[in-house]
Amino acid sequence: MEKKASNITVQALQRMPYYLHCLEQARDNGIKTISATSIANELKLNDVLVRKDIAAVSSTQGKPKAGFPVDELILDIIDYMGYNDKKDAIIVGAGSLGRALLGNHEFEGYGLSLVAAFDIKPELIGKEISGIPVYHISELEAFCSEHRVPIGIITTPPDVAQGIADTFCRVGIMAIWNFALTRLDVPEGVLVQNENLASSLAMLSHHITK
């Protein structure tokens, strides 16, 4: 299935969950057809922007005067984003943040399935957190070779993050969700998505302090 492919921008991709939520809300209200303009108003975005984003993922063209069929567009986004494909993920670092992610079942709706956690603390090894087994970090490589995990999540202190990332790349992980405050060095083709709570906090802090 040749996709006309990744000529979609990062920004557009990040807006997709908002569109999806907006559409699901519309559907739940019994709305059958929706215009890009009304989505734009709802989300406080420019209408041309929304139209372009939708054009990138929609399987059909919109109809002038009417807009887009809600149900169809929902399916298109879910399909485009791959939310229906189950994607296994492992998490390294079972500290407070790691445990929070393990306990957050919201991710399942997006196709993410947490299958194992890794840590170094002896008291955690062999236990389960929210039903997910915790292994010693030394077992990471063997586990990945055996299970072909496509996604790795890093919730460790920054100084060990690069080492974990290296291991991830070696065992064929294709996408890394990095919660550590480090820029990771990875080979071409591996995606690093940095999640910076500290950077977000920086915004708040600066606004308050100003």
Added chain:
Amino acid sequence: MEKKASNITVQALQRMPYYLHCLEQARDNGIKTISATSIANELKLNDVLVRKDIAAVSSTQGKPKAGFPVDELILDIIDYMGYNDKKDAIIVGAGSLGRALLGNHEFEGYGLSLVAAFDIKPELIGKEISGIPVYHISELEAFCSEHRVPIGIITTPPDVAQGIADTFCRVGIMAIWNFALTRLDVPEGVLVQNENLASSLAMLSHHITK
């Protein structure tokens, strides 16, 4: 203390925690002076970009050939970001994400102090989570009027987020950290920082699915 003020960009602000971490690492290695170029290399950023960012927060000019004094620059960033000022925050929604934030003591290093949580579930009210008391949502307004809290965190389902935000604005909260998948409508002057785990996941999911 008139700051030459917010002519700093959002992007620059978000890079600050990275600079800070990089500088602290340098300091711990006994380095006294550091060039923008070497910071840029370390963080894989353009050197002119780093120089501009630093210029926005540094109290001194860099010295050609030498660069910037590490200790001083650390203090400048901490001061600029207000990490030394304790900022009270409340959190609404004590679900799994909310609890994770309550248990995450990392934020204290950035001056954020969680003082109370609010929820509607009867079984949580009156309890403490990670030492922070949980109140019923109906007490939110009274609490805020009494305590002058500058920061509010929303970790509720999206459909109630706007209502919480309205209450926040009414009681004088100046910055909202929004983990709900909604665009919040707030008056001029109130900052909304959206934290979209779903948007980040969208990146990973799309990369894997492609």
Added chain:
DNA sequence: TAGATTGTTAATCGATTAACAATC
């Protein structure tokens, strides 16, 4: 001095927005 590094001004690049013709 020579060279690394600084700070500034101009060029580039890419995302967003505006303008507009096409269509149900």
Added chain:
DNA sequence: TAGATTGTTAATCGATTAACAATC
């Protein structure tokens, strides 16, 4: 038909990068 809405092409805007003179 008239008008809302579409999709496309061109203009704008702002962040990043390049070029370069100044300086320790």
